[in-house]
Amino acid sequence: MNVSEIAEQMIIYANGNLHDIAHFLKVYAYAKIIGECEGLSEEEQKIVETAALVHDIACPLCREKYGNTDGRHQEAEGVILAEKFLTEKDLSAEILNRVVYLVGHHHTYTDVDGLDYQILLEADYLVNADESCYSKDNISNAKKKILKRRQESHCFSQFTVFHRNWTRQTL
Numbered sequence: 001m002n003v004s005e006i007a008e009q010m011i012i013y014a015n016g017n018l019h020d021i022a023h024f025l026k027v028y029a030y031a032k033i034i035g036e037c038e039g040l041s042e043e044e045q046k047i048v049e050t051a052a053l054v055h056d057i058a059c060p061l062c063r064e065k066y067g068n069t070d071g072r073h074q075e076a077e078g079v080i081l082a083e084k085f086l087t088e089k090d091l092s093a094e095i096l097n098r099v100v101y102l103v104g105h106h107h108t109y110t111d112v113d114g115l116d117y118q119i120l121l122e123a124d125y126l127v128n129a130d131e132s133c134y135s136k137d138n139i140s141n142a143k144k145k146i147l148k149r150r151q152e153s154h155c156f157s158q159f160t161v162f163h164r165n166w167t168r169q170t171l
């Protein structure tokens, strides 16, 4: 299956939860853009895009089972659900295993062992920062923490612009 077909399957899987659908599509868009601008290989690009689509697959289950979407629970439950969801999607074992690994670590900011991993963290963070109106300090701290393997992120920079404009508008 190509990434768009996986996206379509994921939209069906979300079963009408428009918030979740909008969230993973935004993370996917950032991941696709950042990955292509960083020159990822075809395989890495497929990994990062697929991981972006399925990274929050355990959110509905966690809300029901634990009453929240705590990162640790999400990672543990996400590994099982992502593997099940991605089986029979005609992915190579390498791609499937790496995507499942990334889902199982998407709230872990230590031992980031690849650009695909870092891009997923960055894309998810950018969408969360927008959806939850993170503070300027939170964004600049995250930028330092996440962007260890890259010089600069144009996507991240836009959040600084946003904060500058927002401050101007509220003066």
Ligand SMILES: [Fe+2]
Binding pocket: 023, 027, 055, 056, 124
């Ligand atoms: Fe997310």
